[in-house]
Amino acid sequence: xxxxxxxxxxxxxxxDDEPIMAAAHADFxxxxxxxxxxxxxxxxxxxxxxxxxxxxxxxxxxxxxLDMNLPDLHGLDVARRIRGRGSTVDxxxxxxxxxxxxxxxxxxxxxxxxxIKPFTFAMFAAKLEGFDxxxxxLTAGAATQDSxxxxxxxxxxxxSAALPKGLIRETLEQIADLLQSDAAAGRGxxxxxxxxEALDMSRVxxxxxxxxxxxxxxxGRRPRHGTRGRPEFEYAWAAAD
Amino acid sequence: xxxxxxxxxxxxxxxDDEPIMAAAHADFxxxxxxxxxxxxxxxxxxxxxxxxxxxxxxxxxxxxxLDMNLPDLHGLDVARRIRGRGSTVDxxxxxxxxxxxxxxxxxxxxxxxxxIKPFTFAMFAAKLEGFDxxxxxLTAGAATQDSxxxxxxxxxxxxSAALPKGLIRETLEQIADLLQSDAAAGRGxxxxxxxxEALDMSRVxxxxxxxxxxxxxxxGRRPRHGTRGRPEFEYAWAAAD
DNA sequence: GCGCACGTGAACAGTATGAACTCAAGGAGT
DNA sequence: ACTCCTTGAGTTCATACTGTTCACGTGCGC
Numbered sequence: 001x002x003x004x005x006x007x008x009x010x011x012x013x014x015x016d017d018e019p020i021m022a023a024a025h026a027d028f029x030x031x032x033x034x035x036x037x038x039x040x041x042x043x044x045x046x047x048x049x050x051x052x053x054x055x056x057x058x059x060x061x062x063x064x065x066l067d068m069n070l071p072d073l074h075g076l077d078v079a080r081r082i083r084g085r086g087s088t089v090d091x092x093x094x095x096x097x098x099x100x101x102x103x104x105x106x107x108x109x110x111x112x113x114x115x116i117k118p119f120t121f122a123m124f125a126a127k128l129e130g131f132d133x134x135x136x137x138l139t140a141g142a143a144t145q146d147s148x149x150x151x152x153x154x155x156x157x158x159x160s161a162a163l164p165k166g167l168i169r170e171t172l173e174q175i176a177d178l179l180q181s182d183a184a185a186g187r188g189x190x191x192x193x194x195x196x197e198a199l200d201m202s203r204v205x206x207x208x209x210x211x212x213x214x215x216x217x218x219x220g221r222r223p224r225h226g227t228r229g230r231p232e233f234e235y236a237w238a239a240a241d
Numbered sequence: 242x243x244x245x246x247x248x249x250x251x252x253x254x255x256x257d258d259e260p261i262m263a264a265a266h267a268d269f270x271x272x273x274x275x276x277x278x279x280x281x282x283x284x285x286x287x288x289x290x291x292x293x294x295x296x297x298x299x300x301x302x303x304x305x306x307l308d309m310n311l312p313d314l315h316g317l318d319v320a321r322r323i324r325g326r327g328s329t330v331d332x333x334x335x336x337x338x339x340x341x342x343x344x345x346x347x348x349x350x351x352x353x354x355x356x357i358k359p360f361t362f363a364m365f366a367a368k369l370e371g372f373d374x375x376x377x378x379l380t381a382g383a384a385t386q387d388s389x390x391x392x393x394x395x396x397x398x399x400x401s402a403a404l405p406k407g408l409i410r411e412t413l414e415q416i417a418d419l420l421q422s423d424a425a426a427g428r429g430x431x432x433x434x435x436x437x438e439a440l441d442m443s444r445v446x447x448x449x450x451x452x453x454x455x456x457x458x459x460x461g462r463r464p465r466h467g468t469r470g471r472p473e474f475e476y477a478w479a480a481a482d
Numbered sequence: 483g484c485g486c487a488c489g490t491g492a493a494c495a496g497t498a499t500g501a502a503c504t505c506a507a508g509g510a511g512t
Numbered sequence: 513a514c515t516c517c518t519t520g521a522g523t524t525c526a527t528a529c530t531g532t533t534c535a536c537g538t539g540c541g542c
Contacts, residue, residue, distance in 0.1 A: 080324075083321075083324060083349065083350070084325070087349075088345060088346050088348075088349035088350075089349070090348075090349070100379050100380075103379060103389060103392075104329060104376075104379060105329050107329075107331075107351060107353060107396075108324065108328075108329035108330070108331070108351040109324070109329075109351055110348060110349040110350055110351040110352075111351075112348060113393070114389050114393065115386070116386040116389065119386070123386070135345075138341050138344060138345060139341075144339070144357065145356070145357040145360065145364070148344060148355050148357065149398040150398075151344075152354075152355065152396075152397050152398055153397050153398055155393070155397055156393065156394050156396075156397030165497075165498090166497070166498060166499095167498080168464055168472070168498070169387070170462060170463050170464050170474075171464050171466075171472075171498090173387050173388075174463070176387075177388075191520085192520090192521085193520080199466070200466055200467055201466035201467065201499085201500085202466070202499070202500040202501080203500085203520090203521095204499075204500055204501085204522090204523090205466065205498080205499060205500070207521080207522080208498090208499090223507095223508095225508080225509095226509090227508090227509085227518095227519080228508075228509050228510075228517080228518050228519065229507080229508070229509080229517085229518045229519025229520060230505095230506060230507045230508060230518080230519055230520045230521065231507065231508065231519090231520080231521095232519080232520060232521085233520090233521075406488080406489095407488075407489060407490090408489085409488095409489065412489090432529090433529090433530085434529085442490085442491085443490070443491040443492080444491085444529095444530095445490075445491055445492085445531085445532090446489080446490060446491070448530080448531075449489095449490095452531095464498085464499090466499075466500090467499095467500090468499080468500080468527095468528080469499060469500050469501070469526080469527055469528070470498080470499060470500080470526085470527040470528030470529060471496095471497060471498045471499055471527080471528055471529045471530060472498065472499060472528090472529075472530095473528080473529060473530085474529085474530080
């Protein structure tokens with residue numbers, strides 16, 4: 001049961017400094033039934049003003065989609081200021097930042113969901129629907145441990161994103177993790193053969209997954225020249241955003 | 242892998258005005274492996290002081306068990322003040338209050354888990370283990386959407402104690418015990434077929450239960466590469482304890 | 483005693499893997 | 513400048529495990 005079936009849609013504020021991304025997010029919001037994008041802000045300050053303005057107008061925002069990477073304030077600061085004003089509005093972080101400290105801090109600032117760019121519409125919609133289910137579960141009468149548990153369970157990310165056939169989530173994670181830790185350690189890139197050896201799998205398999213990462217823009221691929229023979233391709237984790 | 246196996250235990254502060262309840266909670270904490278109750282506070286102010294004192298002493302608190310019903314301050318106010326000081330310590334609400342507004346506000350104050358009195362030790366331990374899994378998942382390298390999703394999943398209750406249909410508690414315990422003793426013996430992981438043979442059941446059944454453990458975050462699953470043919474999955478106990 | 487609900491496992495279709503192969507691309511030698 | 517030669521890219525396919533379906537006990541309620 002969606003709480004919005006019979007009522008007004010959830011009012012969403014998008015905060016993102018890149019107009020193209022902001023528009024894309026607003027468009028995504030509009031495509032999810034029961035949600036409505038009521039405003040777009042291009043900076044943290046503007047977001048806070050917009051939040052106040054909507055409240056003053058008697059149409060408070062229910063949900064904020066907050067980019068972490070803003071020109072004036074860090075997203076975490078925006079979240080803290082929102083809380084500092086006593087607002088309990090829900091916040092979903094949308095960001096390319098992969099820093100674990102940011103994730104932990106976000107959680108402590110009452111950010112209930114965390115979405116890393118790039119993402120598909122399905123992944124996006126899943127977060128919004130989780131928000132909807134969470135609040136729907138909390139509308140009825142008194143709280144029991146069960147009702148609270150099932151409400152919190154709505155915020156639980158469901159094992160997402162259908163992979164193309166022939167790929168296994170765990171294997172993809174292994175390879176993505178390897179590339180990411182390489183990138184974090186400044187280690188440069190690896191060829192399919194090197195990845196295969198490092199993870200104890202065949203070159204064919206490593207290549208299949210690397211090719212997927214490359215095709216989906218998560219990894220870059222360039223030929224390694226200078227040696228004899230056909231040039232080897234080397235793969236590296238794509239820079240965030 | 243539990244983060245606490247090789248390091249110090251998680252440091253827990255209990256805030257509850259009733260001495261009997263406070264002592265009971267402290268006792269429960271001590272009974273969960275990897276957790277240690279470092280202080281008990283009988284009021285909100287005392288809790289805040291204790292939090293500061295521990296930080297000043299270089300032994301910051303990792304987790305606060307916070308009663309909502311305190312004599313001096315409401316638990317929500319305590320949480321807000323903790324956040325106001327810039328602390329990102331984790332907070333689990335423990336309360337008899339069944340007010341839904343409190344639950345919603347608690348979430349916005351960065352309270353990640355909510356436990357309603359009265360509760361059993363198993364329910365209590367589940368929350369603490371969720372906290373442990375959340376932080377263990379966030380220790381490694383850079384974040385991916387997958388790693389963040391599985392970390393957040395650790396904070397969300399698997400929909401109540403009711404097992405999914407088709408599963409029986411005794412069988413689940415058998416399999417969980419096997420994986421746990423494997424982990425304790427440093428034996429590495431087992432495939433569904435190996436578990437089935439060890440416990441004299443069919444692979445299909447073993448898989449059903451292993452899949453449940455994996456989906457609920459209690460067990461990890463990785464493909465076993467290197468041989469021809471479709472890879473076998475091997476399961477290993479993941480949760481604390 | 484009869485039916486109904488439910489957990490189990492045999493059988494089967496589906497699918498990810500790596501060995502072995504062919505093909506492609508660049509440098510080295512003349 | 514042309515060919516040779518080296519070396520990895522990309523593909524094919526047998527293979528082994530996965531994931532699902534469905535008929536069969538088994539126990540419980542009526």
